[in-house]
Amino acid sequence: MGVSPRVFPPRKRRPSAGAFISPKLSGRKLVQSLYVLSQEISSLKPPEFLLKRNSVFIIRKAKLLAVLFEELLGNRVSAFSSSSLLCFEEMYIVLQRMKMLIEDCWNGSRMWLLLQIEMVANSFREVTMNLSTLLDILRLKELELSQDVEDVAVLIRKQCSSRSKSFSLDPRDGDLRLKVLTMLDEIKREIVPDHSKLNLIFQSLGLRDALSCREEIESLEAEIQNQNDQKSKHLIVALIGLVRYSKCVLFGESSQKSDAIRLRRKKSASEANVPADFRCPISLELMKDPVVVATGQTYDRESINVWIESGHNTCPKTGQTLAHTNLIPNSSLKNLIAMWCREQRIPFEYESSNEKVNGVITNKAALEATKMTASFLVNKLSTSQSVQAANDIVYELRVLAKSDSDSRACIAEAGAIPLLGRYLGSDVGSDLPNLQINAVTTILNLSILEANKTRIMETDDTLNGVIEVLRSGATWEAKGNAAATIFSLSGVHAHRKRLGRKTRVIMGLMDLAKNGPTSSKRDALVAILNLAGDRETVARLVEGGIVEMISEVVNVLPEVSVTILEAVVRRGGLAATAQAYNLIKKLGFLLREGSDTTRESAAATLVTICRRGGSAMVSELAVMPGIERIIWELLETGTSRARRKAATILRVLRRWAAGLDVCTSSVISTTTMSSSTVLLPS
Structure with a gap:
């Protein structure tokens, strides 16, 4: 008989024993606390799948201890000896540890608990032995207990002593652990697991459907953040690969509807109040891989890579020239972000941990499991007969x-990109909009990997399908994700030039920026910003009317609108400046x-407009009410680059008022853009 799926919170790191010591209590209050704690343990349900025998033993002992403490409360003993009080304080710590052990058997990952079962079972033995020792030194005669209750205390002591001496791991748990380790070893040697053996393991752990497997994967992902040892992290990643593969071959694909309901219980980074220090200064999104540049500023790796690959050699935040383009991982900040995400119940992408040492992959089991999963799904997709099955x-x-870079590589190598192109057409969108959304979003996620960008660009049907979704997708979400894919692909200079030559791409992005909802507008604008790095595309x-669109x-x-305008005006010459005439007031x-x-981008854009447009543009700026006061405010409160640009504008206005040439090179100098807004594909 199956069990209903449960959502377990991630296992918390166990505090030290000292954390359990409460402030000094009077003897009676201490006994009251012990009574309440023993009742709490008594009410716990023993885990159904692992360490059940150990948990049942402790729960039964807690029930008997509750009888002892209840009698002590009823006896109205005036005072306890110092030795008795010391025993009770130590007993409180032991009972807290017992409670946490049983809760740990319920919470978190079952797979990880299974592999740690010898250590956890030993902890059960230790607390049992500690309880036996405390009862042995407790002077029962001083407590004025009834004979029956005193006999109960002696019985508990004897049973704990006997159990701690004859302790052994449940053979079924040990055998199950060996099977999992054997399975991981077979996968590492590229042996496809026996599905009947897999099913037996998963049934024994209570992982009996796709939903419980998905929850197990999430628990394992959370467990990674609890580990400091690299070997343990590698083992957990291998387990994630095993569970992913098993979920697909044993229980089929997850229901998108059930996943959506489940995910509503989780926060997203956009819903949470993300601390400012955790946001990337470029994208303003939660950083997943923070890195430090030469100026000491921290950015998300994806964002700063796009910035540097676009030809910039300055720090986006400070405007300083970068002495070098090396990116140093900010591990401390990443750990803080991961801890915050875990507390907020926000998914946080973990590292694949597939490292190479002397050319050998250290986590081959995880990589091979991922390859098997990707191949299984792609082969199944190639033979899918129904649209609904394909959607799943x-x-x-x-x-x-x-999930990670290895998965993106394995999916592409299995041949998924051409197959996904089949589900991007308008006919698919009209029949099953979710299939079109899922297909374009999968391509977006695959495009994060550098090698996959080229694969997508070289697969004409898929690239044309993405562009078709951009132009005529069934939903705004599909169009927005198509725009985000264009942004991702244009991170490579050669791809940017090729995409910029396609009129359908330009018009699709412009239409989406003008007519889409805010989230889709942003997707389109950041893609346009990337394309604007190429002069021909500008x-x-x-x-195509970029200046008019920006004005709308x-x-x-x-922020992103003005940054685009700055890029366009800098690269577009007088044609762009003339069309920018009506934007000067804005x-x-x-x-x-x-x-x-x-403000920084607006000031830089105005400098360029004045340089390219001459006196006509300057006169339009000069007649704005209060313009000099605004510029003086910027000189006082703006960023360093904004202050430099404001000073230039002020000199231009004064030369214009004096009837002098406003385009003298000594008055106006060009500088590179210092910031942009970049969308991270999600």
Whole structure:
């Protein structure tokens, strides 16, 4: 008979024994606390699958101890001896440890508990032995107990003493542990596991459907953050690979609907109040892999890589030239972010831990399990007969592609990219919108891996399918994820030029930026920003009406809008400047009301407009009410780059007022952009 799935909180790191010591209590209050604690243990349900025998033994002893403490409370003993009080204090610590042991058998990952079962079982033996010792030194005659209760205390002591001496691991638990380790070894040697043996293991652990397996994977992912030892982390990642593979071959794909219901119980980073120090200064999103650049500033690796690959050699936050482009991992901050995510119940992507030492992969079991899972799903997708079945498989690939780089590589190597292209057409979107969303999102997740960007670009049907979704996707979500895919692919310079030559890409992004909801607008704008790094593409953007489009969306997403305008004006010449004529007032307003990043980009854009457009543009700026006061405020409160640009604007306005040439090179100098807003594919 199966059991209903349960959602378990991640196992918490066990505190030291000293953490259990409460403030000094009077003898009676201490006994009251012991009575309550023993009742709490008595009410616990023994785990059904692992260490059941040990847990049952402790629960029974707690029930008997409750009788002892209840009698002590009823006796109205005036005072306890110091030795008795010391015994009770130590007993409180032992009972707390007993309670935590049983809760640990319920909470967290069953697979990890199984592999640690000898250590945990030894902890059961230790607390049993400690309880026996305390009862042995407790002077029962001083407690004025009835003979029956005194006999109960003696019985508990004898049973604990006997159990601690003759303690042995339950043979069934030990045998199950050996089977799992053997299975991992077979996978490491590229031997496909016997499905009947897999099923027996998972049934024994109570993992009897896709949902319970998904929850087990999440528990293992949370357990990684509890580990300091690299070997333990590698073993947990291998277990995750085993559970993923087993879930697919034994129970099929997860139901997207059930996953959606389950995930509502979790927070996302966007719903939580993310501390400012945990956000990337470029993307403003929660950092998953924080790194430090040469200036000492910290950014998310994905964001700063895109910034550097786009040709910038400055620090986005400070504007300083980078002495080098080496990225140093900020491990301390990453650990803090991981701990915060675990406390907030926010998923946090873990490292694959598939490292190479002397050319040999140290976690081959995890890698081979991932390969087997990807191959199984891709083969199943290639023979899928129904649209609904294909949707379930593609959704499973989407989840797998989001997990880590090894999974993205294995899915692509198994041949998924051409197959996914089949489900991007408008006919699919009209029949089953979720299938189109899942397919384009899977491609988006795959594109995070550098090698996969080239694979996607070289698969014409898939690339054209992504562009078709961008232009005519069934939902805004599908269009937004197609735009995010374009952004990801354009991180490579050669791909950026090729995508920028496609009119359908330009028009699709422009339409989405103008007409989509805010989240989709942002996806489109950051893709446009990336494409604007190529001068030829800027000309096409200008022809397509980029400046007019920016004027429509600048009030909704000012930071990225103004940064795009800055890039376009810098690379577009007078044609762009002439069209920017009507934006000067909006830029002046943003100088006063925008964020630091927006004010900085607005000031830089105005400098370029004045340089390219000459006196006509300067005169439009000069007649704005209060413009000099706004510039002076920026000189006092802006970033270092914003202050430099504000000073340049002020000199230009004064030369214009004096009737002098405003375009003298000594007055206006060009500098590189100092910040942009970048979308991390999700």
